[in-house]
Structure formats: C-alpha cells, structure tokens
Amino acid sequence: MTEMAVTQSEREKMAAGAWYCCVDPELDQLRNHARKAVHQHNSMLPDARGSMAPALSALFAGVAEDAFVEAPFHCAYGMNITLGARVYLNAGCTILDTAPVVIGSDTMLGPSVQIYCAEHHKDPALRRKGLEIARPVTIGENVWIGGGAIILAGVTIGDGAIVGAGAVVTRDVPAGATVVGSPARVLR
Template identity: 65%
Template sequence: MSKTEFEKMQAGEWYSCLDPELTVLRRRALEASHEHSHLYPSERGNIGPQLRALFAECAEDVRIEARFHCAYGINIHLGRDVFLNVGCVILDTAPVRIGDHSMLGPNVQIYCADHHRDPELRKQHLEVAKPVTIGSNVWIGGGAIILPGITIGDDAIVGAGSVVTRDVAPGTTVVGNPARILPR
C-alpha cells in the first residue's frame, strides 16, 4: 500500500506539496491564522481559539501577536511562556518545537520545507520536511530566518536579521548571514 503525500510529509520523505489533502490542511491553518489576526485583541486574548486548537501543543500562557502565519499548525509545539511577536511565520511541514520562556522578535521566519535541488524534480513540486527545534529561554531577534533541520540550544541568542544555516549550541550568540558565533 502506498503512502499518502501527508504520510510522506510526516515521515520526512519526499512528497508533493500540491496535494488535495494537504490543501485542505493548509486552508484550515489559513482560516485559523486569519481569525487570530482579525479578532479584536480584547476578544482574542493571547491567541485566537482556532489557532490554539490547531496546534499540536500550546501552553496556556503562550502569547502570539497578530499577524501570524503557519503552513499547517498541526506540527507546532509551544512550551510555557513562549512569545511570538508580530509577523512571525512558521512553515511547519515538520515538527517545530519551541521551548519554555523563548521569545521570537517581529517577522521571525521558521522554515521546515526544503525543495529538491534537481530542477526537474523541483518542477514536480517535491519537497522534504525537516524539523526545527528551539530550546528553552532562547531569544531570536527580529527578522531572523531559521532554515530547515536546525536545532537551537537552550539559552542561545540569534541576532536580528540573522540567517541560521547550522545548529546553534546552547548558550551561544550567533549573528549575520550566514549566522556565525559572536566572539566574546
């Protein structure tokens, strides 16, 4: 029996992102993000109800500023006291785990989808999903981009505008494009 494109995505195998089942899941995430971004703050609270229900895991005290976008939502795990500032984007084709007390600045982008390098296969809309893990007490500055498959250790800092192309060790500060360790 062959796997569905969703099952391939969840297994970290190459899959076609233009699939009816995946389209339905993305639409559900778009609707939840839209609700979150358009409710009056007094009605929404820290996070819109559809968005909270969509996430795989979301601590009670998570706070997400409006405008927010996610690809599916179902792969997002948010620990206690997590804060996502305005304009954050999480393309969660694979699990995205953000640990307790971590903060993401405005317009931080987290990508799990990685497209095929072969141009003929890329034309077939093939991609592979690679998880992103952000530890506890991490601070990611505004406009930073976290690429597929990255792990950022506890207590790390990612400078504003950085592009993280490699894992970041716990307690390390990285800056730049590509992000490099900031000398002490």
C-alpha cells in the same frame, strides 16, 4: 506469494521526513484549515483574541496556556507547532511547519522571525513537480531570536542561545551561544 507494496499518502511521506509532493489535495485541505484559523487570529480584536485565537490554539500540536502569539501571524499547517510555557511570538512571525517545530518555554521571537521546515528539490524538473522534504526545527528554552531572523530546516537551537536580528541560521546553534550574520556564525 507476492507482497503488495504499501503506498503512502503525501501527508504520510511528509510526516516521515521523505520526499513528498506538496501539490496534493489532502495537504491543500490542511493548509486551508490553517488559513482559516490564522485568519480568525489575525482579524480578531486584541481584547477578544487574548493571547491567541481559539481556532489557532486548537490547530497547534501543543500550546501552553500562557503562550502568546501577536497578530499578524502565519503558519502552513499549525498541526506541527508546539509552544512551551511563556513563549512569545512577536508580530509578523511566519512558521512553515511541514515538520515539527518545537519552541521551548520562556523563548521569545522578535518581529518577523521566519521558520522554514521545507526544502524544495534542487533538481528543477522535480521542483516543478512540487517535490520537497520536511525537516524539523527545535528551539530550546530561554532562547531569544531577534527580529527578522530566519531559521532554516533541520536546525536545533540550544537552551539559552541568542540569535541576532536578521541572522540566517543554517546549522545548529549550541546552548548559550550567540549567533549573528548570514549565514549565522557564533560570536567568540
């Protein structure tokens, strides 16, 4: 007897860290749902929004009650984002959360910090077909990320680390380290 191959959806492939096609109706629907929550957050008056618009808070995988997200903010799906206690995201932050993004307690992101979990295929023909792979980003507790920094897919930033403004973080940052530059390097 022959076993039938189990076909995974593009969402399942994305969640499993496998190559998937980002041009997919189910993923389009999830991104559209996130756009609506982001729009609510970004268009509400600050007094009505509070620390985070209700739709955005409901979208996230997990969010501490005292986490704060300034507007404007953008995310791809939201469902992969977890914010710890007293996390602060300044204005203009973008999180392309095709994989889990976990930000630990007491961590602050400066204005326009960008976190990218997706890596597009290096082969141009496969890239044109929408193939990408998602790698998680983990940011520890008590981390400071300066304005305009970019955190790339698969990076882990240890507790107490500092990422200088404008740094492009392409590899893990040890706990307590300070990194600057592009690509980011540890200050001695």
